[in-house]
Amino acid sequence: MSTTEESPKKSLNFIEQIIEDDLKNGKNQSQVHVRFPPEPNGYLHIGHAKSICLNFGLARDYQGTCNLRFDDTNPEKENVEYVESIKKDIEWLGFKWNDKPLFTSDYFEQLYQFAIQIIKAGNAYVCEQSAEEIANYKGTPTQAGKDSPWRNRPIAESLDLFERMRKGEFAEGTLSLRAKIDMASPNMHMRDPLMYRIKKDAHHRTGAEWNIYPMYDFAHGQSDYIEGITHSICTLEFEVHRPLYEWFLDQVYDPSRLRPRQIEFARLNLSYTVMSKRKLLQLVQEGLVSGWDDPRMPTISGLRRRGYTPKSLHTFADMIGVARRDNMIDLGKLEFAIREDLNKTALRRMAVLNPLKVVITNYPEGKAEMLDAVNNPEDETAGMRQVSFGREIYIEQDDFMEQAPKNYFRLTVGAEVRLRYAYFIRCTEVVKNSDGEIIELRATYDPESKGGKSPDGRKVKGTIHWVSAEHGVKASVNLYDRLFLTEDPQDVEEGVNFLDTINSESLKVIDAIVEPALLETNVGDHFQFERMGYFCTDLDSSSNRLIFNKTVGLKDTWAKVSQN
RNA sequence: UGACCGAUGGUGUAAUGGCAACACUGCAGUUUUUGGUACUGCCUUUCUAGGUUCGAAUCCUGGUCGGUCAACCA
Numbered sequence: 001m002s003t004t005e006e007s008p009k010k011s012l013n014f015i016e017q018i019i020e021d022d023l024k025n026g027k028n029q030s031q032v033h034v035r036f037p038p039e040p041n042g043y044l045h046i047g048h049a050k051s052i053c054l055n056f057g058l059a060r061d062y063q064g065t066c067n068l069r070f071d072d073t074n075p076e077k078e079n080v081e082y083v084e085s086i087k088k089d090i091e092w093l094g095f096k097w098n099d100k101p102l103f104t105s106d107y108f109e110q111l112y113q114f115a116i117q118i119i120k121a122g123n124a125y126v127c128e129q130s131a132e133e134i135a136n137y138k139g140t141p142t143q144a145g146k147d148s149p150w151r152n153r154p155i156a157e158s159l160d161l162f163e164r165m166r167k168g169e170f171a172e173g174t175l176s177l178r179a180k181i182d183m184a185s186p187n188m189h190m191r192d193p194l195m196y197r198i199k200k201d202a203h204h205r206t207g208a209e210w211n212i213y214p215m216y217d218f219a220h221g222q223s224d225y226i227e228g229i230t231h232s233i234c235t236l237e238f239e240v241h242r243p244l245y246e247w248f249l250d251q252v253y254d255p256s257r258l259r260p261r262q263i264e265f266a267r268l269n270l271s272y273t274v275m276s277k278r279k280l281l282q283l284v285q286e287g288l289v290s291g292w293d294d295p296r297m298p299t300i301s302g303l304r305r306r307g308y309t310p311k312s313l314h315t316f317a318d319m320i321g322v323a324r325r326d327n328m329i330d331l332g333k334l335e336f337a338i339r340e341d342l343n344k345t346a347l348r349r350m351a352v353l354n355p356l357k358v359v360i361t362n363y364p365e366g367k368a369e370m371l372d373a374v375n376n377p378e379d380e381t382a383g384m385r386q387v388s389f390g391r392e393i394y395i396e397q398d399d400f401m402e403q404a405p406k407n408y409f410r411l412t413v414g415a416e417v418r419l420r421y422a423y424f425i426r427c428t429e430v431v432k433n434s435d436g437e438i439i440e441l442r443a444t445y446d447p448e449s450k451g452g453k454s455p456d457g458r459k460v461k462g463t464i465h466w467v468s469a470e471h472g473v474k475a476s477v478n479l480y481d482r483l484f485l486t487e488d489p490q491d492v493e494e495g496v497n498f499l500d501t502i503n504s505e506s507l508k509v510i511d512a513i514v515e516p517a518l519l520e521t522n523v524g525d526h527f528q529f530e531r532m533g534y535f536c537t538d539l540d541s542s543s544n545r546l547i548f549n550k551t552v553g554l555k556d557t558w559a560k561v562s563q564n
Numbered sequence: 565u566g567a568c569c570g571a572u573g574g575u576g577u578a579a580u581g582g583c584a585a586c587a588c589u590g591c592a593g594u595u596u597u598u599g600g601u602a603c604u605g606c607c608u609u610u611c612u613a614g615g616u617u618c619g620a621a622u623c624c625u626g627g628u629c630g631g632u633c634a635a636c637c638a
Contacts (some may be wrong), residue, residue: 011578011586039638043573074637131636138632142566176636187569188634197636216638240568240633265633271575277638320588321577323570326631329574333588343601378601409599452597463597505580531598557597 013322014055015263016079019062019231028258035229036090036097037220039071040082042277043292043299044089046270046313053317054265055233056095064085068097069226072105075203083204085292089300094310098203104214104223105205111214112166114222115195117178118251119158119416124195125151126161134176137183138191139245144184145191151180154221156347159297160362165198165261172198176275179218180245193217213515221245222252224260232260235267236324268320268327272482273298274489274498288502290484293539295549296483296506306480307536307551309345312338328488335552342526342534342551347375347382349512350420350465351548353477353531355394357469358441360425363391368470371422372453376528387515391421392469394513396531400463401440402430407561409462411441418463424449427506465530470512478538519543525553 012020023030034055038044044052057065068090072078072161087101104111127150129137139145142516158177165175175197185191187216195218202208221244223230232245269275275298283289283297292299295306303313316337320329350373370388385439394412404412411417415470416426429442449456452463483506489498525537533553540552541547 011580013577017580037638041638071638077637087632134636135634136632140566143634144566145634173636191634195634199636213636215636220638236569237632238638242568266570319576321587325576326569330589333576336588336593374597377596377598381582382622407599420597428628446615458595462599528598528600531600533600541570554598556599559598 019547027162027318030228032062033228033230034058035067035069037069038086041077041436042281043085043300043301045170045378047275049300049313050317054322065098067102069102070507073213075201081202082558104219107226108225111222114252123180124177125153125180126158147183165212170198187240187243200456201274209221217241217244226344229260230258232262234264236264239264258273265322266324266326270486271328273332292550309337309341312341338552344378346526346528349515349518351512352394352396352467353512354397355513356397358395358443358444360391360445362444365391371421371423387519388471389470390470393466394469395464395466410464417462418460419450419458419466421452421464424460467513467515472518473516475512475514477510477512478549480550
């Protein structure tokens with residue numbers, strides 16, 4: 001027998017390598033249990049999509065499970081609208097979380113008991129310093145901090161105060177529970193970090209039940225532990241938190257249980273946009289965009305409304321990979337991913353975005369006919385449709401030039417061009433208004449060229465799209481461009497706000513004329529408007545008023561050539 | 565000037581001590597009733613200086629550059 005053919009071993013990213021090592025070594029009973037832990041204080045963006053594809057993908061590939069856990073420890077900023085949008089976006093991406101959605105707030109009592117256990121062990125204390133005092137005592141990255149005067153108070157006293165904090169006996173900002181670690185640690189996060197603070201805001205799930213809320217570092221790791229998470233994957237900025245993650249775990253760890261491990265990867269940066277929730281919130285609140293789902297937003301809901309598909313986002317996530325190096329992904333990669341998907345699936349339609357009327361003078365007045373058109377040349381099963389043709393049609397303004405260079409294949413005076421799926425026409429006359437602007441074209445057609453072929457076999461290089469003036473339907477089309485002018489809006493000079501680099505022309509609303517077949521469309525449908533780009537039916541579209549959003553243009557070689 | 569992390573074409577990501585490769589972009593061409601798609605070819609790569617080794621992108625040391633960390637946010 002021949003040797004077994006070597007299966008081309010797929011290269012693993014560094015997280016998959018860690019997992020496969022753990023599996024091989026039988027660590028954590030060879031289980032893979034991950035989680036996606038959003039804070040419900042904003043809408044998910046494409047950076048989250050990367051993380052979602054990573055975590056849920058790992059669970060799928062290693063027969064594990066992935067929890068959805070809302071990290072809801074800050075009632076001031078969190079709400080149910082965000083919870084619902086997050087669930088919707090994850091489902092839309094095609095992933096299923098393990099069991100039901102989980103919440104850190106479900107563990108508040110357990111977390112409180114852990115805290116008591118740590119106080120009793122002498123490793124946490126109630127501190128009476130103000131926020132300002134704590135900051136002053138904390139030192140700087142290059143300077144050690146100083147111990148809080150409350151650091152060595154009796155355990156019983158801390159226990160009593162902590163209980164009374166919970167009961168609501170103290171005002172916000174007066175007391176806090178702190179881990180007793182090392183005020184001189186070179187790692188700022190180890191300088192007696194806060195575990196609990198007093199907060200009287202109503203929580204979106206627990207209401208007024210709690211007057212104290214756990215801080216991220218304490219809550220997150222312990223929640224991982226409670227849920228039996230094995231690999232706790234987060235972004236690079238949490239790297240310096242890892243020693244603290246381990247320290248808290250050590251306080252409560254029972255060796256008979258699974259022990260989670262934090263692994264950090266580089267977050268996604270996309271050119272010409274911003275990815276921080278704070279900045280995205282600002283765009284929404286200041287009305288610079290129409291909302292979280294504005295098609296110019298890098299949010300999952302914005303991309304969905306723009307016309308991106310779940311598949312394209314998966315493709316994109318696969319393309320960009322996972323590593324520990326800071327990155328700036330070219331927006332073009334995202335656009336490639338959606339074109340690749342839509343090229344195979346989107347029905348072709350004809351739409352004229354900037355209409356120019358053409359009268360075909362030798363076509364009988366009052367006559368109309370139906371012509372066959374292919375719905376999708378990439379997919380035979382998509383079938384055919386019929387389009388109405390008549391004596392007066394609209395073509396794209398860019399498809400006519402009075403003084404054309406010789407490599408211009410479109411319509412010009414005296415030259416012949418093919419109307420897609422219709423006839424060859426030859427321009428005979430240009431009609432202008434008193435300002436010298438072209439307002440209409442006259443042309444003749446070749447009746448023998450029906451369908452776009454001529455019996456004499458003569459070659460016509462250019463093919464342009466068109467819509468019958470009599471049958472065409474009006475539609476509103478939103479043309480989108482990048483939201484920011486600079487590649488990295490976060491990286492601006494001092495004194496310049498990221499909002500100063502916003503692209504004032506990121507949205508153009510135009511009136512287009514589209515073929516009647518587009519009347520039968522539902523919200524979210526994807527089309528290729530031939531030669532123009534991919535478009536989708538907007539949320540606000542109706543049969544009375546069609547609205548299409550431009551997802552992305554087709555690759556346009558001519559645009560590049562004609563630049564020079 | 566502290567600790568930690570990182571550095572491979574224009575952009576990303578592989579190569580796990582043994583021929584630096586894949587995708588995107590760009591350029592050139594073939595096909596084409598979308599100047600689309602598809603296909604072909606090309607351009608372009610290991611931050612730096614030492615060391616270990618028969619052999620280094622990979623291991624070690626120094627340097628350089630970049631990132632993160634001083635919220636009662638996550």
